Amino acid sequence: MKISFDLDEVLFVSPDTYEVEPELRFPLNRMFPERLRKGTVWLINELHKRGFEVWVYTSSFRTEVYIRSLFRQYGVKFDQIVNGYRHKAEVQGDREMTLPQKMPQHYRISLHIDDEDAIIQNARIYGFRAMQVYEPDPDWAQKIIDEAERIRKLEEGK
Amino acid sequence: MTDSEKKDRIRYVESLLTENGAIDAKIQPRGQGKDEKRTIFWFNGNYYRLGEVTFDGIDDPYIVVSCTDTKKYAEYGLFDDVHAFEYTLSDEETKTEIRFAMGIEDLFTS
Numbered sequence: 641m642k643i644s645f646d647l648d649e650v651l652f653v654s655p656d657t658y659e660v661e662p663e664l665r666f667p668l669n670r671m672f673p674e675r676l677r678k679g680t681v682w683l684i685n686e687l688h689k690r691g692f693e694v695w696v697y698t699s700s701f702r703t704e705v706y707i708r709s710l711f712r713q714y715g716v717k718f719d720q721i722v723n724g725y726r727h728k729a730e731v732q733g734d735r736e737m738t739l740p741q742k743m744p745q746h747y748r749i750s751l752h753i754d755d756e757d758a759i760i761q762n763a764r765i766y767g768f769r770a771m772q773v774y775e776p777d778p779d780w781a782q783k784i785i786d787e788a789e790r791i792r793k794l795e796e797g798k
Numbered sequence: 799m800t801d802s803e804k805k806d807r808i809r810y811v812e813s814l815l816t817e818n819g820a821i822d823a824k825i826q827p828r829g830q831g832k833d834e835k836r837t838i839f840w841f842n843g844n845y846y847r848l849g850e851v852t853f854d855g856i857d858d859p860y861i862v863v864s865c866t867d868t869k870k871y872a873e874y875g876l877f878d879d880v881h882a883f884e885y886t887l888s889d890e891e892t893k894t895e896i897r898f899a900m901g902i903e904d905l906f907t908s
Contacts (some may be wrong), residue, residue, distance in 0.1 A: 666853075666856075667851070667853055667856075667860055667882050668881075668882065670853055671879050671880075671882060703866070703867075703878055704867060705844070705865050705866055705867050705878045705880065706878045706880075709865070709878065709880035712898075712901075712904070715904060
């Protein structure tokens with residue numbers, strides 16, 4: 641089962657508002673200034689241990705190389721990364737009508753984690769599952785695990 | 799370190815790239831002068847280039863490993879900086895850093 645994560649305000653957060661993972665050593669902290677929400681490393685690794693395929697699905701135009709390299713510095717790997725470029729090429733394509741900025745069902749992603757209200761609304765309209773995280777919450781990672789397991793049971797029951 | 803020592807060190811680190819399986823991609827980025835010899839290497843779907851990076855407030859420069867997964871970007875010299883380490887690391891430490899930068903080894907064990 642595939643689960644995807646948005647980056648900004650989901651995995652990348654401000655240390656002024658959220659507890660964050662330890663900063664990378666100098667000079668990597670200057671090369672990769674984004675801070676990871678505390679629990680991210682454990683969460684992604686735990687999802688992999690449980691057999692989930694873990695993706696990034698971001699509307700940002702950070703390159704795949706940059707995103708992979710940043711997370712590798714924390715010992716975190718993703719199975720696939722969809723950025724703004726890839727979404728534009730593979731999802732939007734040549735369509736005249738502008739599609740929503742994220743369409744997880746295009747990639748058969750079973751659960752997408754995002755902060756934006758618009759994405760959660762689109763989930764209802766376009767028929768994909770999304771879970772919203774947008775506030776500091778010490779249990780955020782466990783809640784995602786629980787939801788992922790719940791959906792996996794639903795899908796296996798089909 | 800003198801400029802000559804730093805150049806020698808970069809050449810040594812480039813030899814580590816090839817030692818680990820990288821090959822010369824034979825790309826001369828547009829806009830790079832012929833005298834500005836910065837080899838671009840290819841390994842496992844990615845293009846790599848070594849350089850030097852400095853940071854505000856820090857005297858010593860670092861060796862930087864830059865990478866792109868797109869040949870067109872390599873031809874235009876458009877790379878992301880993916881790793882950096884000190885010129886003064888030991889040879890063994892430098893080998894570890896390069897193998898990490900190339901994705902051959904992880905710095906973490908699970």
